Amino acid sequence: MLNIPILKQDFMISRKTLLVFYCLQTASILIAAVIRNMRLIQISDMFWDTLPVVIFPMLMSMVLAMEAVQKRDADKTMTFILSTGISPGQIIMTKAVFVGLCVFVLMAFSMLLGSVLCVYDLTGLWNRSTYIVLNLGAMCLQLCVAGWCFFISCAGRKPSLLRYYGLGIGLPLLLYVMYLLQDFVPQLSVLQYVTVFSLFQQEMFASPGISAFLASMVLAVAGLVFFGLGRYVFCSRSERD
Amino acid sequence: MIRFKNLTKRFEDGRGIFDFSFEVEEGEVFGLVGSEGSGKTTALRMLMGFEYPTKGRCAINGKDCVRAAVYLHRMTGYLPDGITLPSVLTGRQFLRSNAEMRGMRNLENLFNMAKRLELNIDRKIGEMTSADVQKTGLVCAMMHNPPVILLDNPFRNLDSRTRSALVDLILEEKEKGKMVILTSNTVDIADLTCDRVGLLDKGNIVYLGDVENMRENMYRSYLIQFGSSRAAMKFAKESFEIKSMKDRNLVVSLQGELLPLVRTLANYHVTSIEPVPLSLEETFVHIYGGVHA
Numbered sequence: 001m002l003n004i005p006i007l008k009q010d011f012m013i014s015r016k017t018l019l020v021f022y023c024l025q026t027a028s029i030l031i032a033a034v035i036r037n038m039r040l041i042q043i044s045d046m047f048w049d050t051l052p053v054v055i056f057p058m059l060m061s062m063v064l065a066m067e068a069v070q071k072r073d074a075d076k077t078m079t080f081i082l083s084t085g086i087s088p089g090q091i092i093m094t095k096a097v098f099v100g101l102c103v104f105v106l107m108a109f110s111m112l113l114g115s116v117l118c119v120y121d122l123t124g125l126w127n128r129s130t131y132i133v134l135n136l137g138a139m140c141l142q143l144c145v146a147g148w149c150f151f152i153s154c155a156g157r158k159p160s161l162l163r164y165y166g167l168g169i170g171l172p173l174l175l176y177v178m179y180l181l182q183d184f185v186p187q188l189s190v191l192q193y194v195t196v197f198s199l200f201q202q203e204m205f206a207s208p209g210i211s212a213f214l215a216s217m218v219l220a221v222a223g224l225v226f227f228g229l230g231r232y233v234f235c236s237r238s239e240r241d
Numbered sequence: 242m243i244r245f246k247n248l249t250k251r252f253e254d255g256r257g258i259f260d261f262s263f264e265v266e267e268g269e270v271f272g273l274v275g276s277e278g279s280g281k282t283t284a285l286r287m288l289m290g291f292e293y294p295t296k297g298r299c300a301i302n303g304k305d306c307v308r309a310a311v312y313l314h315r316m317t318g319y320l321p322d323g324i325t326l327p328s329v330l331t332g333r334q335f336l337r338s339n340a341e342m343r344g345m346r347n348l349e350n351l352f353n354m355a356k357r358l359e360l361n362i363d364r365k366i367g368e369m370t371s372a373d374v375q376k377t378g379l380v381c382a383m384m385h386n387p388p389v390i391l392l393d394n395p396f397r398n399l400d401s402r403t404r405s406a407l408v409d410l411i412l413e414e415k416e417k418g419k420m421v422i423l424t425s426n427t428v429d430i431a432d433l434t435c436d437r438v439g440l441l442d443k444g445n446i447v448y449l450g451d452v453e454n455m456r457e458n459m460y461r462s463y464l465i466q467f468g469s470s471r472a473a474m475k476f477a478k479e480s481f482e483i484k485s486m487k488d489r490n491l492v493v494s495l496q497g498e499l500l501p502l503v504r505t506l507a508n509y510h511v512t513s514i515e516p517v518p519l520s521l522e523e524t525f526v527h528i529y530g531g532v533h534a
Contacts (some may be wrong), residue, residue: 004342012334015328076324077335080381083289084342085315 003086006094009077014067018102025110028052035119052110053138054176054197061103061146062169065153066161068095069234070168073159092154092234096227099150103142111135126206134205137212140219141200145172147226154230157237167194196222242266243288243389243420247297250283258283258444260297265437267388270411270421270454272390272431275441281424282322285391285442288422289319301389301420308335315343318387322394322424324378328367331376336362343385351384357406371398379407383414392423396430408433429518432456457497460464462517468510479505490518 011018028051069092072078080093111132114120120131152168179197182188192198199215243265246456251257258280265271266368273281286292287299290310299306326335336351345351355362360376375398375430383390390411396404411434414421425431431438431452438455440448448455462484467473470489477491483500484492495502506514 003342005338008341009330009338013329014339016329072327075326075328076321076378077325077327079319080339081293081319081342081376082291082315083319083382084312085311086342089313097273 001093002097003088003090003094006081006086006091007098009081010068010095010098013072014064017060017063017067021056021063021106022109024195025052025056026107026113028056029110029113029117029119032114032119035087036119036121044220048202052114053107053135053179054200057103057106057138058145059178060106061099061142061183064099064147065146065149066164067167068098069150069153069230070159070161070164074161088235089231092231096150096230100143100227101144103146104139106141107135107139119123130206130208133208134202135198137205137216137219140216140223141197144196144219144222144226145223147223147230151226151230151233154234180237212222242301243271243422244299245284245297245299247253247254248284248294249296249301250287250292251295256280257295258441260286261299261440261446262297263446263449265420266501267420268418269437270415270423270435271440272435272438273422273424274426274428274438275424276426278443279441280444281441282393284441285319285393285422285424287319291313295435300373302531307333309333313389314386317389317391318382318385320378320382320392322397324374324510326366326374326377331365332360332362332369332373332380334432335366335377336381339381339383345385348384350386351380354380354384354410359406359411372400372403375399376403383410388419390419390421392421394424394426405524427518428455428459460494460496461499462492462494463502464513464515464517465493465506465511466513467491468512473507476505476509481505 032052069078072081078091082088113130114131114135118128120128126134132154149168149172152164156163175195176197178191178195182191182195182198196219199219201215204212204215245263248261249257249259251471253260256278261284263271272489274285275281283292287294288301288306290306290313293307301317304313306313330338332355337348340348340351350361355376358376358379360373360380361392362377362380364373366374366377375395379392379395382392392411395407395411399407411421411423415436423430423434426442428438432455435452438448440445465473465476467476467489473486473491475487477486482494484494486492493502
């Protein structure tokens with residue numbers, strides 16, 4: 001079902017992007033370790049909510065989904081790939097796996113590094129188990145975001161960076177800003193029902209229960225559905241005319 | 242054999258191709274000539290199965306281009322128009338990964354083609370000139386030795402030296418019995434390489450025939466420089482259509498064979514003679530008598 005040469009080509013094309021995000025992620029975990037050692041607890045909450053579990057993986061999936069499909073459509077690399085005799089379904093499946101795999105490895109890598117460096121006892125509220133559960137929840141969130149970006153990247157008969165910037169990047173960022181706003185401004189708490197990011201709340205994972213499990217499942221299933229929709233619209237581009 | 246049978250593709254904006262019916266035999270180079278938006282690219286994309294027909298069908302060796310698209314892709318080399326390719330890869334990385342996708346083990350043909358087109362494949366695509374990017378696309382389209390070659394505007398951005406090398410390559414492929422369809426914005430390119438041409442205007446084929454016939458019907462213009470203005474004035478009284486005259490330079494138009502002009506010029510002191518490219522609009526007017534909008 002996967003095509004290894006396509007996977008290799010995508011890794012070659014996106015190697016600099018991957019390097020940048022892996023460096024940023026490593027740096028953020030190392031900074032977390034320093035904060036832990038220095039007991040700068042006031043910074044910690046903000047840190048947990050943002051960089052390593054949400055922002056960097058989210059930005060990486062946005063860039064990778066754009067590079068794997070949207071940009072390859074625009075520079076005609078996709079046309080060359082389509083004309084090699086590999087089925088469109090296999091091509092787009094490989095690209096979906098590429099995006100998903102890169103984000104998964106990034107999250108797994110930072111989870112491992114965080115566990116080794118014991119960044120989980122930053123606030124004194126977490127232990128290794130809850131830290132791993134938090135990261136698994138974050139993976140489900142990232143699967144959802146990556147799936148959405150991939151779907152938008154595949155949508156449309158012709159490549160349009162404007163559409164991708166608006167829906168693929170702009171919309172998730174807007175939803176994330178809404179999540180932050182409702183978190184900081186209690187009067188805006190109604191916004192939590194609008195944004196998907198409220199399905200991933202750290203407090204839920206501190207003492208994981210059925211609600212954390214359900215929220216993670218909803219995010220993971222939504223992500224898989226978006227990937228599936230991306231595959232569907234890519235394979236039926238011509239039929240829609 | 243490539244066969245178009247009443248093939249129509251109508252897009253939402255009303256553009257497309259309408260009622261295409263023609264065949265391309267093995268060992269034949271066929272040219273689709275027309276301006277931007279005339280339907281050249283759509284015709285090739287339909288052969289690749291990238292567009293579904295509104296009506297009619299097209300087939301390669303009896304296999305429907307939509308139903309057997311993936312199978313046909315393995316025996317087809319396709320160069321899309323307006324390629325830019327991933328700037329972070331070198332030409333070698335791009336071509337090698339495409340060769341791997343095709344399951345090619347022997348890359349000799351790839352390197353030979355790159356050498357003939359004078360392409361440095363070790364340069365990054367982002368640092369290549371537009372001509373080198375086009376050459377990379379050409380190598381990618383033809384490196385696997387496909388029996389069917391579809392080239393969308395292959396001469397775009399190429400200098401005259403590479404054009405000549407590409408003409409030789411296309412004619413060699415023809416000698417090997419391959420079917421080649423190429424598109425162009427100018428008749429001159431088709432004249433150099435094709436056995437038959439189809440002139441397109443707004444998605445319709447307005448002329449379909451041998452290049453020889455087209456040549457006979459086609460007007461050509463030549464800029465002739467005489468040894469003196471007196472000689473030029475004397476020549477202007479001959480029975481040729483003079484498009485313009487300035488000092489000892491004359492632009493002469495003629496239809497069909499060049500021989501009568503050469504015979505007449507033999508009586509004059511001529512210092513230079515060079516062809517004046519004919520615009521597509523002029524070609525349309527001369528060949529099918531229509532007014533090209």
